[in-house]
Amino acid sequence: MILTCIMQRVFRTNIPAIHNWFVTTGMAGMVLLTICTPAHGQATTISDFEGVWKMAKPSNSLEASTPVVLTAEGRKALAENKRLRSQHKYDDYDITISRCSSPGVPRLMLTPMRFRIWQRLGVVTFDFEWNRALRQIDMRGRPTEPLLAPQMTGQTTGRWEGDALVAETVDVSDRTLIDDIMPHSSDMRVTERIRLVDADTLEDRITIDDPIYYAKPWGGVVTYTRQPATPFFPEHVCLDRRDTAARAMRGK
Amino acid sequence: MTAYRKHSSRARMLALTAGILNLGAGVAVAQMAAPPPGGPPSGNAPAPPPPGRGPGAGLAPPPLPPLTEAQKILTALPPPMKAGLFPQPPVTADDPVSPADPRDFQGIWYHDQPLEVRIQKDMYGAEPPVTMAGANVIARRVRSAEAGKPFINASAKCLPPGPQWQRDLNFPFQIVQGKTWVAFIFEEYHGRWNISLDPKTTPLPGGTDFMGRSIGHWEGDTLVVESTGFKQALWLDVDGTPLSPNGRLVQRIRKVNLGDGKPFLEIITTIEDPQYYTNPWNIVRRFAWHPNLPVFKEYNCEEQVGDPSGVTDAGLVVETAD
Numbered sequence: 001m002i003l004t005c006i007m008q009r010v011f012r013t014n015i016p017a018i019h020n021w022f023v024t025t026g027m028a029g030m031v032l033l034t035i036c037t038p039a040h041g042q043a044t045t046i047s048d049f050e051g052v053w054k055m056a057k058p059s060n061s062l063e064a065s066t067p068v069v070l071t072a073e074g075r076k077a078l079a080e081n082k083r084l085r086s087q088h089k090y091d092d093y094d095i096t097i098s099r100c101s102s103p104g105v106p107r108l109m110l111t112p113m114r115f116r117i118w119q120r121l122g123v124v125t126f127d128f129e130w131n132r133a134l135r136q137i138d139m140r141g142r143p144t145e146p147l148l149a150p151q152m153t154g155q156t157t158g159r160w161e162g163d164a165l166v167a168e169t170v171d172v173s174d175r176t177l178i179d180d181i182m183p184h185s186s187d188m189r190v191t192e193r194i195r196l197v198d199a200d201t202l203e204d205r206i207t208i209d210d211p212i213y214y215a216k217p218w219g220g221v222v223t224y225t226r227q228p229a230t231p232f233f234p235e236h237v238c239l240d241r242r243d244t245a246a247r248a249m250r251g252k
Numbered sequence: 253m254t255a256y257r258k259h260s261s262r263a264r265m266l267a268l269t270a271g272i273l274n275l276g277a278g279v280a281v282a283q284m285a286a287p288p289p290g291g292p293p294s295g296n297a298p299a300p301p302p303p304g305r306g307p308g309a310g311l312a313p314p315p316l317p318p319l320t321e322a323q324k325i326l327t328a329l330p331p332p333m334k335a336g337l338f339p340q341p342p343v344t345a346d347d348p349v350s351p352a353d354p355r356d357f358q359g360i361w362y363h364d365q366p367l368e369v370r371i372q373k374d375m376y377g378a379e380p381p382v383t384m385a386g387a388n389v390i391a392r393r394v395r396s397a398e399a400g401k402p403f404i405n406a407s408a409k410c411l412p413p414g415p416q417w418q419r420d421l422n423f424p425f426q427i428v429q430g431k432t433w434v435a436f437i438f439e440e441y442h443g444r445w446n447i448s449l450d451p452k453t454t455p456l457p458g459g460t461d462f463m464g465r466s467i468g469h470w471e472g473d474t475l476v477v478e479s480t481g482f483k484q485a486l487w488l489d490v491d492g493t494p495l496s497p498n499g500r501l502v503q504r505i506r507k508v509n510l511g512d513g514k515p516f517l518e519i520i521t522t523i524e525d526p527q528y529y530t531n532p533w534n535i536v537r538r539f540a541w542h543p544n545l546p547v548f549k550e551y552n553c554e555e556q557v558g559d560p561s562g563v564t565d566a567g568l569v570v571e572t573a574d
Contacts, residue, residue, distance in 0.1 A: 091559075091560050091561075095558070098560050099558025099559060099560065100554040101552055101555040101558060102550065102554070102555075118426075118428055118437075120358070120359070120428070121348055121359065121360060121543050121546040122546060123546040123547055125437070127437060127444075131442075131554075132444050133442060134442045134548060134550075136546075136548060138546075151549075151550040151552070152550060152552055152555075153550050231430060231432075231433040231446070232435070232446045232448070232454075232456060232457055234457035234458070234459055235412070235444070235462065235463060237411060237412065237462060239409070239410055239411065239557065239558055240462075242558075
């Protein structure tokens with residue numbers, strides 16, 4: 001399905017909770033109408049997720065809304081993670097905690113800090129307050145090649161289904177966790193359905209499909225509340241904070 | 253008036269007139285009107301003509317001022333590495349165009365010129381106006397790298413490297429903006445550069461940042477951004493051209509559209525730092541419109557650099573302080 005226009009937002013107002021296709025150019029004060037017209041006969045709509053968001057109920061875990069059934073290999077990997085956690089050997093199973101490595105997909109969506117969403121030039125960009133992390137969803141509908149090397153955020157392509165953005169992520173490095181403990185293999189595929197529940201509530205229905213570790217797909221729903229619009233997050237440099245804290249603990 | 257002066261005056265007139273009519277002929281005329289070899293006739297010693305204005309100078313540009321002792325240190329250094337450039341897919345007629353508003357910088361830009369590993373000239377072709385301290389810092393860094401022990405810097409530690417280095421790298425960045433703010437989102441180092449155009453309504457967050465604090469205002473269609481208050485000293489390039497934490501960068505950003513379908517951002521950066529430079533000096537960069545690079549590769553330097561075992565130097569060494 002190809003849209004007959006180019007989606008190019010120019011500005012956002014600073015007024016929260018405006019969800020329509022009219023945006024105001026801050027410069028000239030004109031109202032600029034941006035509409036993408038689906039090809040004839042298509043029922044697809046496009047939602048505007050731009051703004052600042054934060055998890056409604058912070059949680060380090062992806063709370064499963066479906067049963068989690070681990071394979072034997074999955075049980076082994078989870079037990080190992082728990083053992084290492086109890087021994088505080090974080091660098092052996094969670095390099096986000098130990099090294100500030102990107103939490104990747106889907107764990108970035110569990111960030112307790114804020115993030116912004118930009119929808120520009122056919123790509124949805126998640127711009128995180130935590131460590132200035134980034135993840136992107138390519139909506140341009142182009143064929144993709146497997147990544148030469150897996151990334152923490154994998155490779156995500158997306159499409160619209162009604163008002164929901166359906167995103168598929170593959171090629172995720174096995175050096176990440178699904179959340180703060182659940183393991184995954186390099187075969188994991190993450191599917192997300194992202195949509196506006198209402199003007200100020202964003203929902204991400206996350207499904208994990210990883211036959212190596214999980215006998216069947218499982219997932220949970222994460223809900224975000226719109227935050228006051230701000231163009232700037234404070235500069236968050238995870239490694240600097242980690243090293244500053246370590247020096248303070250050593251009394252230096 | 254001495255004979256020499258009359259002669260030189262006439263020579264200048266001839267050269268200028270001929271130059272207006274025909275440059276080649278003008279040069280020939282100027283050469284014919286040049287003073288005889290061996291200098292001016294003896295007698296009252298005339299004041300030497302100003303540079304470039306002497307007889308026979310024609311329309312030649314004035315010679316650059318002589319190098320200072322500090323600048324000679326720089327010119328004696330081995331030349332910098334020549335950086336390559338990965339070819340990017342070309343922008344086609346089907347790709348989105350840059351907005352018509354000359355003040356709308358939004359979209360994806362890419363530094364499509366080879367990286368200047370060491371800034372060897374300012375934008376006018378002159379040697380950077382280093383103080384002796386500045387020359388010594390650069391020399392120390394270059395020699396250490398030549399010896400196979402380059403110094404650790406922000407880039408090597410996966411820390412924000414400051415606006416100048418961040419922009420210079422050949423990786424795409426996205427600009428988003430509003431009436432009172434502009435933000436750059438970089439692929440490299442997953443960096444950000446935040447600029448407030450109205451600190452009263454859109455203040456920058458508190459704190460001292462690696463990227464400094466940047467306040468901008470419009471002068472016509474040029475965005476003038478002043479960056480100060482850096483958390484630590486900056487390397488302005490790979491070889492370590494320095495900026496102290498109290499230094500200041502002024503960036504003049506404008507969108508240039510020459511009507512060839514290839515708009516670019518031009519950023520003139522004025523470098524001000526009395527510790528390292530005798531006066532402010534300017535460099536210029538251009539960034540091509542590249543809407544076909546909106547998906548960034550992940551840059552996760554923390555995975556290696558964050559290794560808590562501390563074995564991450566990759567051969568780099570700690571620099572001794574000034």
